[in-house]
Amino acid sequence: MRSGEAVLLRTTNKGKLREFIITVAEEKFHSYFGIIDLGELLQKEVGNTITSHMGQVFVIQKPRMPDMFKYARRTGAPMMPKDIGLIIAYTGLNKQDFVLDAGTGSGILAMYLGFIAKRVLSYEIRDDFATVARRNIERAGLDNVEVRCGNIVDEIVTLDEKFDVVTLDTIDAKDVIRNVKNVLCPGGFVVTYSPFFEQAKDIRVKIEEVGFVDVTTIECIEREILFSDRGTRPSTARVGHTGFITIARM
Numbered sequence: 001m002r003s004g005e006a007v008l009l010r011t012t013n014k015g016k017l018r019e020f021i022i023t024v025a026e027e028k029f030h031s032y033f034g035i036i037d038l039g040e041l042l043q044k045e046v047g048n049t050i051t052s053h054m055g056q057v058f059v060i061q062k063p064r065m066p067d068m069f070k071y072a073r074r075t076g077a078p079m080m081p082k083d084i085g086l087i088i089a090y091t092g093l094n095k096q097d098f099v100l101d102a103g104t105g106s107g108i109l110a111m112y113l114g115f116i117a118k119r120v121l122s123y124e125i126r127d128d129f130a131t132v133a134r135r136n137i138e139r140a141g142l143d144n145v146e147v148r149c150g151n152i153v154d155e156i157v158t159l160d161e162k163f164d165v166v167t168l169d170t171i172d173a174k175d176v177i178r179n180v181k182n183v184l185c186p187g188g189f190v191v192t193y194s195p196f197f198e199q200a201k202d203i204r205v206k207i208e209e210v211g212f213v214d215v216t217t218i219e220c221i222e223r224e225i226l227f228s229d230r231g232t233r234p235s236t237a238r239v240g241h242t243g244f245i246t247i248a249r250m
């Protein structure tokens, strides 16, 4: 492993999975299971193990986005993987794409997009949230995701570059739509995420005014299937609503 690289350390204790995301460095990591000399990781690779001073053995893995989703520091409600998957699929996001994102929040969507796209530029209005997101992005080992502190409503008019995809997860997304056209590549997509019908309706009105094509609003419902001795069925837990995703194209 290289210095500065993000690593997932995984172990089990009393039948329970325990995981830590750390950064490879010449320092000690103090855990409930003992002290781990992180410098030893420089001589190891993914799949090897490392042992704490208390004899607890950890398997070394590379953290992936589901790990970051679980362990990233949160400043608010992140977008859920089911909705992020839908955005990636419906925009056809790929490794050549430049993405403009707002608001960054904890950076969950920005990180998922960053693992696929060439570059992600994300705006967050709150300085303290931007700091947390930058830390999460660094821990994920991403160097193609930039977080700028600013109000996307004002900042979008200052941008003189073009993006393939624009994602808006802010309450005032409707006020951004009219300027999205100036920063989108031909054939590019704008995606908005709205918790309420009323917000989704306001966005649809703005999208109609501006004149995008292929406009669609979707809700993605996820049902977990439970397996037990009694039988197999969808979970009876209430299906939670997250948001309505509106996708439109230039």
Ligand SMILES: C[S@@+](CC[C@H](N)C(=O)[O-])C[C@H]1O[C@@H](n2cnc3c(N)ncnc32)[C@H](O)[C@@H]1O
Pocket: 075, 076, 077, 078, 079, 102, 103, 104, 105, 106, 107, 108, 109, 110, 123, 124, 125, 126, 129, 150, 151, 152, 153, 169, 170, 171, 172
């Ligand atoms: C629901 S959270 C975004 C969650 C994020 N997509 C994620 O997956 O972690 C909304 C964020 O937008 C920020 N925000 C609200 N209005 C904004 C604006 N006009 N410009 C930039 N950020 C804004 C908020 O501070 C908040 O952190």
